[in-house]
Amino acid sequence: MKHYEAIIIGGGSAGLAAAVSLKENGINDIVVLEKDGEPGGILQQCIHNGFGLQTFKEQLSGPAYAERFIKKTAELGVTVKTDTMVTKLGADKTVEYVNAEEGCVKASADAVILAVGCYERPRGAITMTGDRCAGVYTAGQAQKYLNIDGYLVGKRVFILGSGDIGLIMARRMTLEGAKVLGVAEIMPYSNGLPRNIKQCLEDFNIPLFLSHTVTKTIGKDRLEKIELMQVDENKNPISGSEQYFDVDTLLLSIGLIPENHLSDEIGITMDRSTKGPVVDDRYMTSCEGIFACGNGLHVHDLVDFVTMQAARAGKGAADYIRDKSRQRGEAVRVSAGENVGYTVPSYVHPADSSDDVEFFFRVNQPLENAVIKVMSGGAEIRSIKKKKIIPSEMERVLLKKDVIAGLSGEVTISVEVLS
Amino acid sequence: MYDIVIIGAGITGTMLARELSRYDLKLALIDKENDIADGATMANSAIVHTGYDPEPGTMKARMNPEGCRLYEALCRELGCKYAVVGALIAACGADEENHLDILAGRADERGIPYKVLDSKAAHEAEPNLSDEVTKALDFYTTAVIYPWEIAIACAEVVVNAAGVYAENIARMVSDNVRFRIEPRRGEYYVLDNAVAPVKHIIFPVPSKEKGKGVLAVPTVYGNTLIGPSSDVVDDLSDNGTSTEGLDYVTKNIRRLVKNVPLNRSIRTFAGLRPSADVHDFVIEEQEGAGTNEFAHGFINACCIESPGLASAPAIAKYIINELISKRMELKEKPGAVLTRERPVVMEELTPDERSELIKKEPAYGRIICRCEQISEGEIVACIHRTCGARTVKGVKKRVRPGMGRCQGGFCEPRVVEILARELNCAPTEIVLDSAKSNILESENR
Numbered sequence: 036m037k038h039y040e041a042i043i044i045g046g047g048s049a050g051l052a053a054a055v056s057l058k059e060n061g062i063n064d065i066v067v068l069e070k071d072g073e074p075g076g077i078l079q080q081c082i083h084n085g086f087g088l089q090t091f092k093e094q095l096s097g098p099a100y101a102e103r104f105i106k107k108t109a110e111l112g113v114t115v116k117t118d119t120m121v122t123k124l125g126a127d128k129t130v131e132y133v134n135a136e137e138g139c140v141k142a143s144a145d146a147v148i149l150a151v152g153c154y155e156r157p158r159g160a161i162t163m164t165g166d167r168c169a170g171v172y173t174a175g176q177a178q179k180y181l182n183i184d185g186y187l188v189g190k191r192v193f194i195l196g197s198g199d200i201g202l203i204m205a206r207r208m209t210l211e212g213a214k215v216l217g218v219a220e221i222m223p224y225s226n227g228l229p230r231n232i233k234q235c236l237e238d239f240n241i242p243l244f245l246s247h248t249v250t251k252t253i254g255k256d257r258l259e260k261i262e263l264m265q266v267d268e269n270k271n272p273i274s275g276s277e278q279y280f281d282v283d284t285l286l287l288s289i290g291l292i293p294e295n296h297l298s299d300e301i302g303i304t305m306d307r308s309t310k311g312p313v314v315d316d317r318y319m320t321s322c323e324g325i326f327a328c329g330n331g332l333h334v335h336d337l338v339d340f341v342t343m344q345a346a347r348a349g350k351g352a353a354d355y356i357r358d359k360s361r362q363r364g365e366a367v368r369v370s371a372g373e374n375v376g377y378t379v380p381s382y383v384h385p386a387d388s389s390d391d392v393e394f395f396f397r398v399n400q401p402l403e404n405a406v407i408k409v410m411s412g413g414a415e416i417r418s419i420k421k422k423k424i425i426p427s428e429m430e431r432v433l434l435k436k437d438v439i440a441g442l443s444g445e446v447t448i449s450v451e452v453l454s
Numbered sequence: 455m456y457d458i459v460i461i462g463a464g465i466t467g468t469m470l471a472r473e474l475s476r477y478d479l480k481l482a483l484i485d486k487e488n489d490i491a492d493g494a495t496m497a498n499s500a501i502v503h504t505g506y507d508p509e510p511g512t513m514k515a516r517m518n519p520e521g522c523r524l525y526e527a528l529c530r531e532l533g534c535k536y537a538v539v540g541a542l543i544a545a546c547g548a549d550e551e552n553h554l555d556i557l558a559g560r561a562d563e564r565g566i567p568y569k570v571l572d573s574k575a576a577h578e579a580e581p582n583l584s585d586e587v588t589k590a591l592d593f594y595t596t597a598v599i600y601p602w603e604i605a606i607a608c609a610e611v612v613v614n615a616a617g618v619y620a621e622n623i624a625r626m627v628s629d630n631v632r633f634r635i636e637p638r639r640g641e642y643y644v645l646d647n648a649v650a651p652v653k654h655i656i657f658p659v660p661s662k663e664k665g666k667g668v669l670a671v672p673t674v675y676g677n678t679l680i681g682p683s684s685d686v687v688d689d690l691s692d693n694g695t696s697t698e699g700l701d702y703v704t705k706n707i708r709r710l711v712k713n714v715p716l717n718r719s720i721r722t723f724a725g726l727r728p729s730a731d732v733h734d735f736v737i738e739e740q741e742g743a744g745t746n747e748f749a750h751g752f753i754n755a756c757c758i759e760s761p762g763l764a765s766a767p768a769i770a771k772y773i774i775n776e777l778i779s780k781r782m783e784l785k786e787k788p789g790a791v792l793t794r795e796r797p798v799v800m801e802e803l804t805p806d807e808r809s810e811l812i813k814k815e816p817a818y819g820r821i822i823c824r825c826e827q828i829s830e831g832e833i834v835a836c837i838h839r840t841c842g843a844r845t846v847k848g849v850k851k852r853v854r855p856g857m858g859r860c861q862g863g864f865c866e867p868r869v870v871e872i873l874a875r876e877l878n879c880a881p882t883e884i885v886l887d888s889a890k891s892n893i894l895e896s897e898n899r
Binding site: 118122133157158167168176180188189211250251255272299 | 643644648691693694695696697699700719720721722723724805806808809810812813816817818819820821824825827829859860861862863864866867871881882885886887888889890891892893894895896897898
């Protein structure tokens, strides 16, 4: 059985950044396993710009952003196996994969990094009723048909969910000659980035229906009509509010879920909120030597944050590989407090604090005039004032290594509204 | 000119066709849809009922136990999935417990094995049973199958096996039709195969009004079905889901099973049962058909609602032995092959076997469906088999890409591409299911 220092599962933005980080931290014997025909992951179909403002201080398209990392990994001599699907992960850090060249292969590693990405919630995950006709797609699926394969899925379009991919597709399909009749969002606020609301809907006069949802699809062979209804504060449709739109296409942008069947199978502890693994400051999961990053860990708004965390996971794995027996002392839990949905990472090690740690989190409702508070053992460690804070934008708070070294009890990150 | 034409390529039609293919006959199997098993056979509970339920004296009572006994061997002969999971009929309270005794009595008469479980034993067998369950019958030989897989495997005959449309077809030959189809829609949830709330099929105590009720069914591929609802509908093609139907399912399953993770639903679907006012299978030569020369020998196999799937093998034999053989002489065809080898399923091979196959056919090494791990080789093969797939749903029915948690989000574009390539047509010509269910509007380059 072939042994590597590190196996990285997934060659998208997270996997490539983790590979670069491993190399830069002195770990050379690594391999990236990518299921698609080329590395780059979902970035390859995101041909719009706006990627890389933080990482490269410039606006790049998705493929251009990916290209920088593809080049970098090539320069560093990272082996990337494409069209390669991982079929099994063992808690003993063995990985089984399959591809056309090698057949079924089992390999082992000192460390495994999960950079497996996420998938779009399908229609069946929500209570939308009606006919099983053609013409209902997830937004990312329509994006692949259009940007990779070169086919337009329809001419009259409605979009359910104001997630970023849905907003981007509203603009994209309009530019390609389709008529987008509207975007419905079940929540009273948008789930997309404000810049996307502005640039993709407002600039094209596409109406956004807040507190509305598509309740029914109607069509014999292909979609003919959708039923849109307003919802009450419990998200239940209000009878009498039915509106009908004649459309041949419905795109769903109703959420992304970390792909976690590999980690599920070996019983890695999952976070109920993120639906990804629980990780510590090194991005190590509950299974020793197995790390996680990218959208497979938690769904990101910006690829720059993916890159940052993946680099951290790469360094964490490198540190682990070099000194597996290192005692890190007791782990202190970092949890989500008031108005906060989750935090990543969720554990730190005060006795072994050699790096500052940045915590990523999202609020679970839009708040104004708020303050981010980090508390431990009843004492306030940090507080940051925020004029406005919204669920669609990921927030960050940094704790210095000496602060972490001084922690004794559980840490809570909360957001309070100032009166 | 055919000796026998079968109208309807669902489970009843295809199984009859298979049985008839033993004989030297010219057969035709006709269906209004563009694939086999697109009606009730596609959307049901996938259970081989053992036959304790039907009222004594009915065709159902005659066909179901025998059909069930034939299934395991049939699935083996056809290379189809057959998984014994067992079924618990769960009673809540004294009234329902009394009904269990009736069912147990019927099972005894029909030689169907079962065990009686008291509340404690039932909860031990199935920890997620609701606390209200007081007693259960364990029909431990009950199996689940992949219904359309069997119909497709059978596929190759004027027996009226046209499911919910049967009445219309029968009316063409006689005005003296003794049944009226009242299609009942059943809606279901399909849960992610990462969650398994039940190990057995869980039934409520059946009732005349509601039929078998809302069930939880572990399927052959690990997903759990929750359903069905039961609403009479007017429209013979109305297989859309409804809020009322799904709410009914939600409410009723909670009475029997706790911790049902409906939040892990990956799909909802509805199927139409060909129910009728007679509440029994109608398998007989159409009366009065003799006055119409074209309708001479017109046989109805109608109103095949539950337990139709479980009864199908017995129905096929009954039609041949009791009805067709009285009309014509059936000569056995030497060398008739009624079996089918199971197609290659990568998941069922050992790593070494897989590697060996990939060496010969590299396409088996390219995984297209990431959720269910289906290779390009399997997809290509299912297109080129007899009665091969022509649609995205046809591929899904045969080799399962799109059956997983992403529901084709990732693999559907790849399947479209492969279908177009293998059928030598433009991707814009590929349809999801019915003839006009196009997936792509236009080329855009």
